Every structure is written in C-alpha cells, then in structure tokens.
Amino acid sequence: MTTAGWITLIASVGSTTLLLAWCIYKVLTAPSRDHELAHVEPIDVDKADER
C-alpha cells in the first residue's frame, strides 16, 4: 500500500472511529434527565399534546 493509501485509510477509519468514541463519551457523560425515556402507560389520545 502506498503512503497516500495509508493516509486515506487512517484518515477515513480514524475519523469515523474518533467521532463514534466522542459521541459515546458525550452520551455517557450527559447530565441525567429529569425523566425516564420510558413512558409506557395508558394515555389519553386527546392529551397527547400535553406530554
């Protein structure tokens, strides 16, 4: 593989890997929400807007 090939590989694979690592870090260190995502409960259709 040529030097330019290595640069292409490292830039492409490295950038996507670093982006994913950064995103996971941000997600895991985000302040906890004041609610759970889960809201599996019977709700009134007419009150959907008030969620």
Place this chain on the structure above:
Amino acid sequence: MSYVKEAWSSRLGVILAVAGSAVGLGNFLRFPGLAAKYGGGPFMVAYFVSLLLVGLPICWAEWTMGREGGARGFHSSPGIFRALLGKRWTQYLGLLGVLIPVGIYLYYVVIEAWCLGYAYEAARGTLTQPGFDYAGFFAKYTGIAADGGAFRFSPDSAGFWLAIVFGLNFYFIYRGLSKGIEKVCLYGMPLLIVIALIILARVLTLGTPDPAHPELNIDAALGRMWNPGDWSALRDPQLWLAAAGQIFFTLSVGFGVIINYASYLRRRDDVVLSGLTATAANEFCEVGLGGLITVPAAYLFFGAAASVGSVFGLAFNVLPAVFAHMPFGAFFATLFFFLLFIAAITSSLSILQPGIAFLEEGLSLSRKASVSLLGFVTGVGTLIVWWFSKDLKAIDTIDFWIGTVAIYVQGTIMIIVFSWVLGVEQGWKQAHEGAEIRIPAIFKPILRYVTPTLLLLILFAFVLSSAFGWNLSFSAPVFAPSSYVTDLFGDTPNPVARFVALFIVMLILFTALLVQLAGKKWDVREEKKAVSVS
C-alpha cells in the same frame, strides 16, 4: 379513548435501534465494492462531503420532525406531516413513508433468509468443501435459473429459512418497540461489532496466504481498497452520484424509519447528539469495519478481479470461497453470514415498525390486528418475490422503483418540507430543544440551500442515468433506456417486471386508501379537539 403508548426504554436503546436500522448489508458489501471501484481516496472525499452536505442534514431534519410529530401524538409519516403542516392534504406527503418500508421488506427478508441459510450451510461445512461450485449453489439456492426454483422447504433451502426469518421478524414486532426492536438491537448491535472485529482480526493477520502468489498479501489487499487512484476521478459525476447514493441509503434517511423512531421520544429529549451518535455508529461499521474486511479478504485470495463485482456476487460467491481457503474457514464463514443476518434483521425490524405505527394510529387497529394485516400484505408480496426468482427480476424491480427512486423522492420531500415549508429557523429551534450539543451554524445555510438542491440534482441525475441511460454528459449526451424502463414499456417487455410493477401500483393505491381512511379519523379527532377548546 386510552391506549397503551409505545416508547423506548432507554436512550442507548433508541441510538442502537437507529444505528441497527442503518447498519445493513450495504455496510459490509456495497460500500467496500464502491470504494474499491472508484479508487479509495477520491471516493472517500466524495463520500465524506456527501455525509456532511446530505446525510447529516437530513438525519437531523428527520429526527427533529419525528420527535415534533410524536409530541403532537403521531408516529407515522402521514400523521406527522399532517400534524406539522396543519393541512389535510399534506398527509399524502407522508404516504411513501409507509409504502417504502413495506415495499423494501418484501425482498429484504428474502435476502436476510439467504444470509441465515448460508450461515447454516457454512456451519455444517457445505461451503468449505474442496472444489465447491459457489455460483451453481447460489443459483440453486436463490432460484435464479427459473421462477419457482427456490420454492422448497427443506433446511438446505432458502424457503425453510425464509419462513423462520419472516416469523422471527413478526414475533419481535408483535412484542413492541421496547421489548422487541430495542431488545434485539441492544444485544444485536454489540454482538455484530464483536463478530466484525473477530473477522477483521482474522483478515488482517492472514499475511500472504498463498506463498505461490506473494503479490497477494495483506498490504496489497489494503492498497486495493484504500490506495487513491486518479484524483481527476473527482470530476466524474458518476463517482459523486455513487458516493451520495451510498450515504443516503446507508444512513436509512428519507424512508420513514427515523421519523417513526424519533416520534417515540419526548419533546425535551435530545435529538442532535442522538442522531449524530447513530450516524457515527453506522459510519464506524461501514468505513472502519466494512472497509477493512470484505474487499481486502477477496483480494487476498483471488486478486483484483474478485474484489469488485455485484453485491450478491461478492457476498455469496466470492467470500464463501475466500473463507474456504482460510484456516478454520467454516467457523469464520459461519460468523460472517451470521453477522450479515444480524445486520439484516435489525434493519428489517425497523422497516416493519412504520407500517405497524400507521395501522395502529390511523385505523385504530389493535397490535394483533395490525400485525396480522401487515403480515398478510407483506406475506403476499414476499411470496411474489420468492416465486419470481428468475434472474432475481422481482427483487431488482422492487429495489429500483421503491428501494431507490421512491426513497430519493421521499427524502427530497422531507428536506424541502423541513427547510422551506416549516422553515429552517423553526426547525433549527425545534432541533435544539433539549439538545446536548449544538449543530454548527454552517449547517443552517446548508439545510436551507445546499441539501435540497443537491437532493433534487441527485434525484434527477439518478433517474435520468439509471432509468433512461443518460451518460451524464452535457456536451455529448446519450440516452439509452435501461432494462428498468424497457422491461415495462419496451418492445419486448418482461412479464415478471410488469406484474411486479402492477403489484407496486396496487400497493400504492391501497396505501393511499388507508391514508384517506386515517385522515377521516384524524378529522374527527381534530373536530373533537376544536369543540373541547371552544
């Protein structure tokens, strides 16, 4: 009226579900083939530019519109478009958001069954027999030679695995969003990455597998994939069209899945970081894993000619032969096809959910009834795809008109609605409600001008080149209609292509009728709401 509302149970679950939807067969098969074909560097430049100008903007737009629609009580594209735009007719703008996933499922589940069936064949050593005829086996397995050729039910046939895979999909869909899709993705996605890393380690440590061919070594194999070819290829519109198309399809944007998934979030749940994380996970699987496994592995054993070809050829003819030449080949072949199966099932589950959501909220059907109705419709369609297997004509026809053209159309509608009808300012504000990171300001003009323009250009260029055979030249234009057109309107039309096209038209009309019925129900709901307010 009260009903049990679907929801995600964790943030990680949403992100993995969206990533699972996006990571599919294309990540491991289509992307590497394109990158090798167009010469590493130039393709990657076009690919990342497309990611920034097309992929990410649509992704954020779709997450934002979905969450906003969900906050207004809607989870299907027709309902979300109507809720956001406030006019009855706009529900039809979301029609393709129901039709496309259902249409894609009809053939995707068949390919998914091939993957699981091949994993079984690999595990029992069929694929690693000396002198095995891979092309012949694939032809028999898929019924390429004649219609009805794959219509068998023994464990060594695709039909057996199709029945299992079809049942599995509907079982998980019936279990619901958090207990079905989310659970599968929560375990499936990490498993997929672990398996891919194991196979990657195997490929990268192969060295020079055949001493008689020292030129076929891992260094040259990686070079085949990543060495920049001619940089002047960046002037080739075909390369840009291929790169933009790959970004568009790999992210699962524009066809009703993300908008549906995001609708189960609350208004103050983040969508910017979640959308970016799901995109990053897909890109890692595609570039970081897919880009280092399939094409280099094919090159190592069979040279340059084997590393570029059709997606099916690479997956089912070349790669099994590659594994057969490796130590512990049966084990790695089994892992690889199981990896493809996981990638496929996390995607196929996602393309069933928009249909279920629409039937439940639009027609007030119970979970059991909506699963049964969708199961019946997709069952009929899958039977058609399965039976009309000659030259894979049915798969090819649906993939082109629904799995490609219709997705471009729906994606273009979506970004125009977000950027021009709702307005970028409003969309920008909505996107940042509860956001944990900010979208860089440069994306505002990109969302307003660049992405819609590019999508329109891509749509027209794709249709003109792929359907009407335009050579993408303005100075010496040539048009030679492709088989997608001549099969339907040519002097010697293909009866299967015509039959499948008729089925697609009937599916469109049926979906339009259901959207009409749903609209009436939503009219009543709005009237009740207006009365209660007054």
